[in-house]
Amino acid sequence: MPLPLFGNVLSLSAEKPGYESFRKWTKQYGDVFTFWLGSSPYVIISSYKRMKETFIKDGETYMNKVQLDFQRFIRDGNYGVAETNGLVWTTHRRFALSTLRDFGLGKDLMQEKILIEVEETFQTFDKNVGKDQDINERFNEGVANVINQMLFGYRFEKEKMEELKKLSELMEYQEQFFSSFRTNFQIFVPQLARFLPGKTFEEGISQWKTDFFAFFDKQIGEHRKKIDFDSDESQDYAEAYLKEQKKREAEGDFEMFSDKQLSNMCIDLWFAGLSTTNITISWTISYVLHNPEVQKKIHEELDQMISSDRMVTMSDKNDLPYMNAVINESQRCANILPVNLFHCTSRDTVLNGYSIQKGTGVLAQISTVMLDEEVFPDPYKFNPERFIDENVKLKKVEELVPFSVGKRQCLGEGLARMELFLFISNFFNRYKVSAASTGLPSLDKSKELGVIPRKVKAVLEKRYV
Numbered sequence: 001m002p003l004p005l006f007g008n009v010l011s012l013s014a015e016k017p018g019y020e021s022f023r024k025w026t027k028q029y030g031d032v033f034t035f036w037l038g039s040s041p042y043v044i045i046s047s048y049k050r051m052k053e054t055f056i057k058d059g060e061t062y063m064n065k066v067q068l069d070f071q072r073f074i075r076d077g078n079y080g081v082a083e084t085n086g087l088v089w090t091t092h093r094r095f096a097l098s099t100l101r102d103f104g105l106g107k108d109l110m111q112e113k114i115l116i117e118v119e120e121t122f123q124t125f126d127k128n129v130g131k132d133q134d135i136n137e138r139f140n141e142g143v144a145n146v147i148n149q150m151l152f153g154y155r156f157e158k159e160k161m162e163e164l165k166k167l168s169e170l171m172e173y174q175e176q177f178f179s180s181f182r183t184n185f186q187i188f189v190p191q192l193a194r195f196l197p198g199k200t201f202e203e204g205i206s207q208w209k210t211d212f213f214a215f216f217d218k219q220i221g222e223h224r225k226k227i228d229f230d231s232d233e234s235q236d237y238a239e240a241y242l243k244e245q246k247k248r249e250a251e252g253d254f255e256m257f258s259d260k261q262l263s264n265m266c267i268d269l270w271f272a273g274l275s276t277t278n279i280t281i282s283w284t285i286s287y288v289l290h291n292p293e294v295q296k297k298i299h300e301e302l303d304q305m306i307s308s309d310r311m312v313t314m315s316d317k318n319d320l321p322y323m324n325a326v327i328n329e330s331q332r333c334a335n336i337l338p339v340n341l342f343h344c345t346s347r348d349t350v351l352n353g354y355s356i357q358k359g360t361g362v363l364a365q366i367s368t369v370m371l372d373e374e375v376f377p378d379p380y381k382f383n384p385e386r387f388i389d390e391n392v393k394l395k396k397v398e399e400l401v402p403f404s405v406g407k408r409q410c411l412g413e414g415l416a417r418m419e420l421f422l423f424i425s426n427f428f429n430r431y432k433v434s435a436a437s438t439g440l441p442s443l444d445k446s447k448e449l450g451v452i453p454r455k456v457k458a459v460l461e462k463r464y465v
């Protein structure tokens with residue numbers, strides 16, 4: 001039962017990271033029910049069948065995002081792509097997708113950039129083979145370089161390493177801050193939050209906001225100075241954006257491609273692109289470390305299909321069903337968004353016989369779908385075989401929805417899939433991984449509301465010397 005003012009927030013935080021409450025409610029009330037965040041109702045859709053009927057088949061009705069006060073505080077208004085609606089959202093989603101395509105997603109260009117990061121990451125690992133070493137921190141650098149290349153056209157090396165250190169600290173601060181009870185309580189139950197001890201949302205985030213925007217504004221300023229408006233080709237997202245801005249301004253439109261929108265797009269792409277991919281890689285390695293028989297099978301397949309220390313590329317993907325199954329199962333078990341992002345209806349509608357007004361909160365509960373025991377028996381068990389069919393081929397399972405569904409489905413899915421495959425398959429092709437002297441990485445998710453990157457330490461041995 002929701003409590004006055006609190007709603008269901010307390011049940012959620014009692015069972016971190018949040019999966020179990022939604023599973024329990026689904027069993028009790030079915031796949032459409034109301035969940036109260038403070039005094040705001042959200043209609044939860046928690047089966048794949050129902051998501052298909054709503055978010056996919058009736059996508060326009062379910063595509064809008066709820067505009068929360070804390071987001072406006074961070075962004076100084078309605079900017080970016082992840083939290084905007086209407087023309088701003090469609091224009092910038094389309095522009096970002098087509099820019100990503102132009103940078104070679106699906107062609108070799110993006111793969112080449114990622115493989116450079118794979119090799120650089122491994123150079124660092126190679127220096128410490130046979131000893132305990134930090135795994136997720138190195139991958140974090142690699143993934144940060146991919147995203148920074150895409151946004152601003154350079155990787156962090158030499159004197160730029162200080163910049164990366166500062167940015168990583170900011171990311172870590174933000175991850176901890178947003179998974180704390182105090183922060184979530186203020187976001188969803190603002191009336192009562194002032195009675196709680198600790199920093200208010202505004203106090204906790206102001207400096208972080210200033211520092212993050214300062215980084216993006218500096219990059220944008222530097223791009224503006226050196227940009228060649230006469231060349232049609234762009235090397236990175238910021239350059240492509242500034243060219244579009246100039247074109248639009250010449251046509252009298254000074255709003256749609258504003259400077260503020262650009263820095264907010266950078267925030268969206270940076271955030272959505274870095275932690276998600278990094279968390280998934282660190283969980284994958286943790287699960288494999290806890291399941292040595294999985295690593296053995298990964299190596300058997302790689303030995304059969306690749307059989308050397310050459311780089312694994314996207315053209316090998318179809319030949320490595322078990323590797324793909326491990327990545328799928330890692331995404332399912334990592335289940336990095338226990339609640340997913342908050343949508344609202346863009347018009348009045350009827351759902352499961354109930355009338356729902358325009359503007360009502362709705363949520364595609366993807367974590368419940370990925371823990372559905374009808375589809376994934378023993379759902380908390382890490383078992384890549386779920387994704388292998390009787391012909392030892394990769395099995396397509398519609399309920400695997402880590403990138404969500406519908407019109408807001410992850411904008412970076414193509415990039416993320418390429419990164420996951422190239423980083424993870426090359427990692428296991430190059431190394432045999434075993435526990436650090438401190439033991440196996442923890443798989444405990446019960447400390448935070450949400451899923452944050454693992455600290456993974458391990459010992460690596462090169463498979464080819």
Ligand code: HEM
Pocket residue numbers: 081082083093268269272273274276277280336337340341364402403404405407408409410411412413415416
């Ligand atoms: C393993 C990696 C990733 C996972 C699991 C993931 C998952 C998601 C999910 C679940 C959503 C919410 C969809 C919804 O509202 O229902 C989302 C949105 C989004 N993602 Fe990702 N993501 C990943 C990587 C990336 C990358 C690499 C980028 C950027 C380059 C990115 C950019 C975005 C953006 C901009 C949105 C908001 C889209 C919109 O509202 O139109 N993501 N992602």
